[in-house]
Amino acid sequence: MRLPELSDIQAAHSRIRPFTHWTPVMSSKQLNELFGCELYFKCENFQKVGAFKFRGATNAVLSLTPEEKSRGVVTHSSGNHAAALALAARMNGITANIVMPENAPVVKKNAVAGYGAEITFCKPTLQSREEATRKIMDKTGATLVHPYDNFNVICGQGTAALELLHEKGDLDIVIAPVGGGGLMSGTSTCVKGISNDIQVIGAEPLNANDAFTSFTTGILTPSVNPLTVADGLLTSLSELTFSVIRNNVDGIFTAKEETIIDCMLLVWERMKIVIEPSSATVLAIIKENPGFFRGKKTGLIISGGNVDFRKLPF
Amino acid sequence: MRLPELSDIQAAHSRIRPFTHWTPVMSSKQLNELFGCELYFKCENFQKVGAFKFRGATNAVLSLTPEEKSRGVVTHSSGNHAAALALAARMNGITANIVMPENAPVVKKNAVAGYGAEITFCKPTLQSREEATRKIMDKTGATLVHPYDNFNVICGQGTAALELLHEKGDLDIVIAPVGGGGLMSGTSTCVKGISNDIQVIGAEPLNANDAFTSFTTGILTPSVNPLTVADGLLTSLSELTFSVIRNNVDGIFTAKEETIIDCMLLVWERMKIVIEPSSATVLAIIKENPGFFRGKKTGLIISGGNVDFRKLPF
Numbered sequence: 001m002r003l004p005e006l007s008d009i010q011a012a013h014s015r016i017r018p019f020t021h022w023t024p025v026m027s028s029k030q031l032n033e034l035f036g037c038e039l040y041f042k043c044e045n046f047q048k049v050g051a052f053k054f055r056g057a058t059n060a061v062l063s064l065t066p067e068e069k070s071r072g073v074v075t076h077s078s079g080n081h082a083a084a085l086a087l088a089a090r091m092n093g094i095t096a097n098i099v100m101p102e103n104a105p106v107v108k109k110n111a112v113a114g115y116g117a118e119i120t121f122c123k124p125t126l127q128s129r130e131e132a133t134r135k136i137m138d139k140t141g142a143t144l145v146h147p148y149d150n151f152n153v154i155c156g157q158g159t160a161a162l163e164l165l166h167e168k169g170d171l172d173i174v175i176a177p178v179g180g181g182g183l184m185s186g187t188s189t190c191v192k193g194i195s196n197d198i199q200v201i202g203a204e205p206l207n208a209n210d211a212f213t214s215f216t217t218g219i220l221t222p223s224v225n226p227l228t229v230a231d232g233l234l235t236s237l238s239e240l241t242f243s244v245i246r247n248n249v250d251g252i253f254t255a256k257e258e259t260i261i262d263c264m265l266l267v268w269e270r271m272k273i274v275i276e277p278s279s280a281t282v283l284a285i286i287k288e289n290p291g292f293f294r295g296k297k298t299g300l301i302i303s304g305g306n307v308d309f310r311k312l313p314f
Numbered sequence: 315m316r317l318p319e320l321s322d323i324q325a326a327h328s329r330i331r332p333f334t335h336w337t338p339v340m341s342s343k344q345l346n347e348l349f350g351c352e353l354y355f356k357c358e359n360f361q362k363v364g365a366f367k368f369r370g371a372t373n374a375v376l377s378l379t380p381e382e383k384s385r386g387v388v389t390h391s392s393g394n395h396a397a398a399l400a401l402a403a404r405m406n407g408i409t410a411n412i413v414m415p416e417n418a419p420v421v422k423k424n425a426v427a428g429y430g431a432e433i434t435f436c437k438p439t440l441q442s443r444e445e446a447t448r449k450i451m452d453k454t455g456a457t458l459v460h461p462y463d464n465f466n467v468i469c470g471q472g473t474a475a476l477e478l479l480h481e482k483g484d485l486d487i488v489i490a491p492v493g494g495g496g497l498m499s500g501t502s503t504c505v506k507g508i509s510n511d512i513q514v515i516g517a518e519p520l521n522a523n524d525a526f527t528s529f530t531t532g533i534l535t536p537s538v539n540p541l542t543v544a545d546g547l548l549t550s551l552s553e554l555t556f557s558v559i560r561n562n563v564d565g566i567f568t569a570k571e572e573t574i575i576d577c578m579l580l581v582w583e584r585m586k587i588v589i590e591p592s593s594a595t596v597l598a599i600i601k602e603n604p605g606f607f608r609g610k611k612t613g614l615i616i617s618g619g620n621v622d623f624r625k626l627p628f
Binding site: 024045046050265268269272273274275305309310312314 | 360364583587589
């Protein structure tokens with residue numbers, strides 16, 4: 001199992017740069033005063049499809065051979081990765097097949113359909129999802145682009161941290177949220193490749209703390225039926241992402257649901273930007289661990305801004 | 315009655331520049347496709363206190379003589395202007411007295427108090443408000459800084475359009491929302507001073523359409539008990555702002571409540587920025603008048619992003 005290196009992320013960045021937004025790094029004097037540290041928000045909520053996922057999906061698509069491109073890509077996802085792969089495929093003139101659970105929210109189905117992907121609905125079980133995906137692969141020869149358990153996807157996700165450190169090289173700490181671990185793997189590989197002096201911390205909901213458990217015990221331990229407002233962080237680490245994270249990450253901190261919601265609202269109110277609950281998790285661990293971060297220059301990867309405004313948690 | 319000119323706005327900009335944010339101009343490919351025109355959003359939601367009001371308040375404070383400064387400033391407002399004047403005064407080491415109705419939302423009272431202003435509560439009537447203000451002026455000699463019926467405030471508000479046209483000079487149309495008319499007066503003076511070829515359009519809620527009525531009849535006609543979700547646009551034009559607007563503005567368009575709410579949500583969802591209902595009014599008139607704006611490069615002054623997230627209109 002080859003693990004990504006900084007040079008892989010740099011190559012991914014050159015590859016995806018014509019297709020992606022170089023998102024802004026924002027700061028807020030009010031939040032700096034409130035938390036007693038210097039915060040630099042890498043705003044992937046402003047990325048295409050509203051999430052960092054577009055980086056990894058684009059890198060995966062652009063890394064295909066011409067022959068693979070002609071057979072298209074396939075993935076199973078009901079979230080940001082589905083929309084990201086659909087758009088990345090369309091921008092490169094290839095077919096995307098997306099397997100979605102039949103009970104996925106209509107707004108997500110419409111988003112993926114709007115990007116021109118072919119959607120296959122399945123029962124909302126792991127078995128049904130894998131069967132449907134396998135069937136498409138057998139029939140079309142499409143390449144599976146897993147949401148996070150994929151070398152090229154991880155390298156693409158790491159490009160957000162590359163841009164952050166290009167603009168703000170003197171950070172003490174970089175925090176990213178941890179779900180399946182794709183963003184955290186790319187981020188930590190990038191940061192540690194650039195400087196061993198910068199600490200890399202993962203942020204995870206206490207209610208979906210498989211990465212925390214796996215990291216502290218050293219044994220890959222998936223979550224069982226996790227339930228959190230941070231709906232992008234329900235997935236568990238894979239062997240690949242766990243290996244990268246064990247190598248590179250300095251610590252994983254967890255945050256309570258109410259802190260995540262408070263911090264989401266705080267960013268909306270003070271910074272006037274829309275971030276999703278998964279993104280608020282990175283600020284929530286600062287709120288719950290003020291001593292650790294006090295006085296530190298901290299970069300926060302804001303994963304996205306896709307929120308269902310009709311179902312707000314406050 | 316001297317009316318502001320472009321040179322007054324340029325002087326105001328030099329004066330306030332060290333204290334204000336040069337806010338970004340944002341665009342959205344998705345919204346451009348949806349509305350069939352090129353939209354450039356001047357994002358005053360990212361201004362200090364979350365609204366353009368900080369520009370006018372700062373210009374008014376900096377235009378005082380040293381002797382006037384020593385006696386402080388006073389205004390009556392329960393909204394963005396109160397917070398703006400409080401912060402502008404604090405940043406310049408002078409006293410701000412704010413008259414607020416006793417039934418103002420706690421969150422607004424706290425914001426103004428947080429900026430160190432002295433608050434005087436009054437009954438929620440025009441008479442009580444004016445009496446309280448007069449009493450403070452008599453006692454302290456403080457200078458009244460009216461939210462919009464004030465030369466220096468208007469010049470400050472016009473600096474948002476100055477920055478917009480500095481970055482994007484080839485616009486066909488500039489739209490600003492109209493409440494008391496301070497922003498519209500400053501914007502239209504600035505735009506017409508730079509180029510007579512750029513159309514200036516005011517956006518107003520149909521439910522608070524005093525500017526539309528005054529503009530079309532030629533007779534200043536205040537609203538009576540207007541009720542709209544765009545709570546920053548409840549006020550009516552003054553003689554000063556009406557005069558400026560008659561001279562400079564090409565048209566005033568109105569928008570329905572449901573269009574304003576739809577457009578607010580659309581900007582939150584697609585652009586991932588928080589704008590207040592008053593700001594959404596500028597996009598709402600485009601939605602209701604697609605033929606007028608089709609194919610046009612249109613600048614939109616986004617007035618602010620102060621929203622009560624616990625009382626959303628959707």
